[in-house]
Amino acid sequence: MRSAEDRYRHGDLDFEAAVREVTGVDVDREFFARIVRGLAVKDPAGLTLSEHDVALLTESGLVTDSAAATAARVDRDIRMQDLVHSSLSVADAAARLGVSTARIRQRLADGTLWAFTSGHNRLLPPAQFTATGGVPHLEKVMPLAAKDLHPLTVQALLTEPQPSLVMEGRPVSIVAWLTGSAGTAQEIEQVADVITTAVWESA
Structure with a gap:
């Protein structure tokens, strides 16, 4: 064709x-x-x-x-x-995580979830969520992602393979790494380093 x-x-x-x-x-x-x-x-x-x-x-x-x-x-x-x-509204995120909208707003305030403004709405990039809940351990590293990052940067940061995160011999995304990890301090630190570097490079 x-x-x-x-x-x-x-x-x-x-x-x-x-x-x-x-x-x-x-x-x-x-x-x-x-x-x-x-x-x-x-x-x-x-x-x-x-x-x-x-x-x-x-x-x-x-x-x-x-x-x-x-x-x-x-x-x-x-x-x-x-x-x-494709992003989730505050209400959508609350339903996905099984919590109140007030809890989502609290998590946005403390940085454990990340959102951007579109029109009059606050939207949460979908990479932060699985089909049935949240990405495991993500709340431990999301506070490192600056609130002024571009939404596309955040989505790409979470979903694109990272050279320093290697599973079974190949680079994987932050989401894949966290989903497949036990959430040990060392595993979380590796992700934290990736996010910190991305924020520094975008400054």
């Missing part, structure tokens, strides 16, 4: 469908309208990207490529939309 890019180039697939197929996210015309509106607003440097995105593009040698910069921004916006849709 031809790739989405090839079918788009030949007019067999419209842009929205191509992006939907490549990203797996159900994007619509209104979403792209917001992106178009956002792209019309340039910062003084002429590149409306976060410092993190600019750093990544600079490292790859693509920072002067306007198409690559736009693609990076669109990709970030799509991933953010997907995260907003």
Whole structure:
């Protein structure tokens, strides 16, 4: 089967469908309208990207490529939309953990759960939860994650393989590490080091 890019180039697939197929996210015309509106607003440097995105593009040698910069921004916006849709509300989190909404707010205040604001809502990235509850031992390390981290950074930090966390000969994510560990002081310390390093690098 031809790739989405090839079918788009030949007019067999419209842009929205191509992006939907490549990203797996159900994007619509209104979403792209917001992106178009956002792209019309340039910062003084002429590149409306976060410092993190600019750093990544600079490292790859693509920072002067306007198409690559736009693609990076669109990709970030799509991933953010997907995260907003998949995150849990305070009420959802309370139901998932079998506690009151007051208890969730208390945990957000003490940092054992992490949330971001979207509109008027506080949303909790889904990586903090399993299908039936919370990720084991996560409350011991989440207070190390700064509240001003980008939500995508937090989600990626928890779900992407970390070189220093190795199980059965391969790197695993923080969530996989904590789920498969006994929660010993040494195992928790390894995760704490990963989070502390990520926070330091994002500062």
